[in-house]
Amino acid sequence: MCYSGLLPWYDQHKRVLPFRGIRDPYGIWVSEIMLQQTRTETVAGYYTRFLSLFPTVSALAAAPEEAVLKAWEGLGYYSRARNLHRAAQVIAAQYGGIFPGDYEAIRALPGVGDYTAAAVSSIAFGLPYPAIDGNLTRVISRVHGIREDVGIPSVKRRIAELAMAHIDRERPGDWNQALMDLGATVCVPGTPDCARCPLAAGCDACAEEDADLLPVRAAAKPPVPVDVGVGLVTCGDRILMQRRDAALLRGLWVFFLMEGDASRESMQKKLRSLGLDAAYKTDLGEARHVFTHRVWNMRLYHFEAPEPIPLQDFSWVDAEQLRALPLPTAMRAAKKAAEAILNAAPCIK
DSSP states (O other), X not given: OTTTTHHHHHHHHOOOOTTSSOOOHHHHHHHHHHHTTSOHXXXXXXXXXXXXXXXXXXXXXXXXXXXXXXXXXXXXXXXXXXXXXXXXXXXXXXXXXXXXXXXXXXXXXXXXXXXXXXXXXXXXXXXXXXXXXXXXXXXXXXXXXXXXXXXXXXXXXXXXXXXXXHXXXXXXXXXXXXHHXXXXXXXXXXSOOXXXXXXXXXXXXXXXTOGGGOSBOOOOOOOEEEEEEEEEEEETTEEEEEEOOSSTTTTOEEOEEEETBOOHHHHHHHHHHTTOOOEEEEEEXXXXXXXXXXXXXXXXXXXXXXXXXXXXXXXXXXXXXXXXXXXXXXXXXXXXHHHHXXXXXXXXX
């Protein structure tokens, strides 16, 4: 069997992680959601802090969304946090706060796809479902010599069928985690370390010496650049903030933004249209943030308002309130500049 050496290798070489070796489905679920599109090293610290704040499904379900987003701050892809929160509320309402123990029920939760449902099912409940992620796709395509684009639906199905056929029925969770670890440490993208691989003897790509070319993937479209003006609009020791309602970064707090036009003149005109005659103070430089499908090329400006007049959908906050709000990573440079401005500003009486 081409996978016979996998579990012995895993028993000796598995990574030590805070979410490894547990059977609690809630903890496993949180870790798997965090690990989507985020490096394992980054997740470790967030995972521990998140569970200290929300130790159970019921605690997460009862928390305000803003508290959940604040705990997620810096991890990115915030729809994951919102879906995690919604799913906890579903579990609390439909299952009495007890995490469901079958694949289909887990798969039906908000934000849960085939991979996450399989990972939780196999690790927490010992159910034989392969968790097909990038690591498993890479290992399986190399072991079985799949030289077609792995993004094609029929090829995806073939990989899933191979994984299902070979998953260890006695230790499905360990089998999934073993392939994850193998793909992360040995069968890596680019040039794998075949000399250290427990699957090398039965690996088609190793025999053909083309492992570095697999898996085959169509070139991804580059993210679209977008010019964004970021206005730090202050009045004394307060700054204008908005809780974002657009799909991108929904529920997070941002400074005054103009997407598609980063010019100072356009921003000032937009502020006046809102009824705020804010004076331009200074140019605060540039910042850049890459999302999955777009890149924000930001220009930062400081404007000063004569008084903090109420504006619909906006709030005036001080430095302490700013620190408490959940802000996206895209606002990191702007937040740093804002804190410097507010700390130097006179207090509003």
